[in-house]
Amino acid sequence: MDAKVGVVGVGTMGSMVMWQLARAGITSVIGFEQFNIGHDRSAVGGESRAFRTAYLEGSEYIPLLIDSYQQWRELEQDTNVDLLTLTGGLTIGKSEEITMKNMIQCVHDFDLDHEILDWKQAKTYYPQHMLTSDEIIILDRKSGFLRPELAVLTAARRAEELGAAILRNTPVESIEPHSAGVRVHAGERIYEFEKVVVTAGPWLNRLLPIYNDYFEVNRLLLSWFTSKNIKSFYPDQFPVFVHLTDGIDLFGVPTVDGNTVKIAKVSSGGEGPVANPDAMNRNVQSEDLEQIIQGVKKYLPELIPEPIRVTAYMDGYTKDHHSLAGYVPKQDNLLVFGGFSGHGFKLAPVMGKIALELLKTGSSSYAVQHLDPNRFLE
Ligand SMILES: Cc1cc2nc3c(=O)[nH]c(=O)nc-3n(C[C@H](O)[C@H](O)[C@H](O)COP(=O)(O)OP(=O)(O)OC[C@H]3O[C@@H](n4cnc5c(N)ncnc54)[C@H](O)[C@@H]3O)c2cc1C
CATH class of the missing domain: 3.30.9.10 (D-Amino Acid Oxidase, subunit A, domain 2)
Known part of the structure; x- marks a missing residue:
C-alpha cells in the first residue's frame, strides 16, 4: 500500500476531504491534482462564492448548511485564516x-x-x-461570501502540514478497484490504496464512466x-x-x-x-x-x-442537480463526491466530513439520501 486513502482531484471537495481526514488523525493520504492547488481552470475562481443558509435549492440542504457554517468556522480557527465574511x-x-x-x-x-x-x-x-x-x-x-481559492489552498496546505501528501501537476489516468483496495494509475506509476475518493469535478465521468448518461x-x-x-x-x-x-x-x-x-x-x-x-x-x-x-x-x-x-x-452537473456523495455503486472501496451542479462550494467542508464518516464507519450521520450515488443507476 502507498497509503490508506487516495484522493483524486484536490479542488474544492478534495481539499476539504483531505483536511477533514488529516484533522481526524488520518494522514496516510495521498492527493492527486492535475494542475496546481487553487487553480481557476474548473469550478474554483472568481474570488468569491456565496454562502447562504436560507436555500432555494431545497430545504433538505438546510441542516447540511447549518453544519457547514460551523465547519467553515473550524477551518478558520484551525488555520487562522479568514474565509467566510x-x-x-x-x-x-x-x-x-x-x-x-x-x-x-x-x-x-x-x-x-x-x-x-x-x-x-x-x-x-x-x-x-x-x-x-x-x-x-x-x-x-x-x-455572506467565501474566498474560494484561499479556502482550497488553506485546507490542502493544512492537510499537508498535518502529514498528508499532495502530488501536484499529476493527472490520474485511471482508477482500478479490486477486491483488496484500489489502484490509481498516475504519472507512469501505479499507486495502491485501501480506499479512494474521487473528487474530480468536471472530469468526474472520465474516471467513472458509469455516470456518462447522468452527468x-x-x-x-x-x-x-x-x-x-x-x-x-x-x-x-x-x-x-x-x-x-x-x-x-x-x-x-x-x-x-x-x-x-x-x-x-x-x-x-x-x-x-x-x-x-x-x-x-x-x-x-x-x-x-x-x-x-x-x-x-x-x-x-x-x-x-x-x-x-x-x-x-x-462545474459538473447531475441530471437532477443534486450531487453524488457516497460510495460508488457495487464498490466497497471507492467513493465519489461530485456533480455539485453550480451550488456546491458552500457545502464543501461538510462534504469532507461526510467522506470522513463514510471512510471510517461505512455510513454517515447526515441525511444525504438525496445525494446517493446509486440513485441514477438502480
Ligand atoms: C462560476 C461559478 C460560480 C459558482 N458560485 C457558487 C456560489 O456562489 N456558491 C456555491 O456554493 N457554489 C458555487 N458554485 C459551485 C461550486 O463552486 C462547485 O459546485 C464546486 O466548486 C465543485 O467542486 P468540485 O470539487 O466538484 O470541483 P473542482 O473544485 O473543480 O475540483 C475538481 C478538481 O479535480 C481535479 N482533477 C480532475 N480530474 C483529475 C485527474 N484525472 N487527476 C488529477 N486531478 C484531477 C481538477 O483539476 C480540480 O482541481 C459556482 C461554480 C461556478 C463554476
Whole structure:
C-alpha cells in the first residue's frame, strides 16, 4: 500500500476531504491534482462564492448548511485564516411567487435568523437595488461570501502540514478497484490504496464512466461591474443577494477588491454544456453578456452597465442537480463526491466530513439520501 486513502482531484471537495481526514488523525493520504492547488481552470475562481443558509435549492440542504457554517468556522480557527465574511443575504422577489412563499416557510421551519422586509423598508436599507412595490426581501443573517481559492489552498496546505501528501501537476489516468483496495494509475506509476475518493469535478465521468448518461459539464460566466459610488457596494452595506425577476434572475456579491462588484445570472443549467473540459471555451462573446447587462441596467442602476471583467468557469452537473456523495455503486472501496451542479462550494467542508464518516464507519450521520450515488443507476 502507498497509503490508506487516495484522493483524486484536490479542488474544492478534495481539499476539504483531505483536511477533514488529516484533522481526524488520518494522514496516510495521498492527493492527486492535475494542475496546481487553487487553480481557476474548473469550478474554483472568481474570488468569491456565496454562502447562504436560507436555500432555494431545497430545504433538505438546510441542516447540511447549518453544519457547514460551523465547519467553515473550524477551518478558520484551525488555520487562522479568514474565509467566510458574513454580510447577510437577500432573496428578492414578488411576494406571491411560490419560490418566495417556500422560502418564507423554510426560514420559519428551521428557525433561521431572518427578517422579512416589505418594499418600502427594503428601499431604505438597500437603495442599490431597484425594487417594485409587489416585491419583498427575505434577509437571511447567516449568509455572506467565501474566498474560494484561499479556502482550497488553506485546507490542502493544512492537510499537508498535518502529514498528508499532495502530488501536484499529476493527472490520474485511471482508477482500478479490486477486491483488496484500489489502484490509481498516475504519472507512469501505479499507486495502491485501501480506499479512494474521487473528487474530480468536471472530469468526474472520465474516471467513472458509469455516470456518462447522468452527468454533464456546464459553462458558467461571472462578470464584474464598477460604480462611481463603490462605497455603497462594500460588504457592510451590500449583502450578497439573489433577485428573482420576470426576465433574468441575478445574484451578486459585494465588492471584495474595493473596485468591482460581481454580478451574474442565476441559471439552473449554466451557459450550456462543455463537451471536453480540457478545451472549454474561455472566450466570452458579446451576445453572452446581453442579458446580464440588461439586468444590471434595470435592477442595479448605481452600477455602470458595462462589465469590466468577464470570465468563464465550469462545474459538473447531475441530471437532477443534486450531487453524488457516497460510495460508488457495487464498490466497497471507492467513493465519489461530485456533480455539485453550480451550488456546491458552500457545502464543501461538510462534504469532507461526510467522506470522513463514510471512510471510517461505512455510513454517515447526515441525511444525504438525496445525494446517493446509486440513485441514477438502480
Ligand atoms: C462560476 C461559478 C460560480 C459558482 N458560485 C457558487 C456560489 O456562489 N456558491 C456555491 O456554493 N457554489 C458555487 N458554485 C459551485 C461550486 O463552486 C462547485 O459546485 C464546486 O466548486 C465543485 O467542486 P468540485 O470539487 O466538484 O470541483 P473542482 O473544485 O473543480 O475540483 C475538481 C478538481 O479535480 C481535479 N482533477 C480532475 N480530474 C483529475 C485527474 N484525472 N487527476 C488529477 N486531478 C484531477 C481538477 O483539476 C480540480 O482541481 C459556482 C461554480 C461556478 C463554476
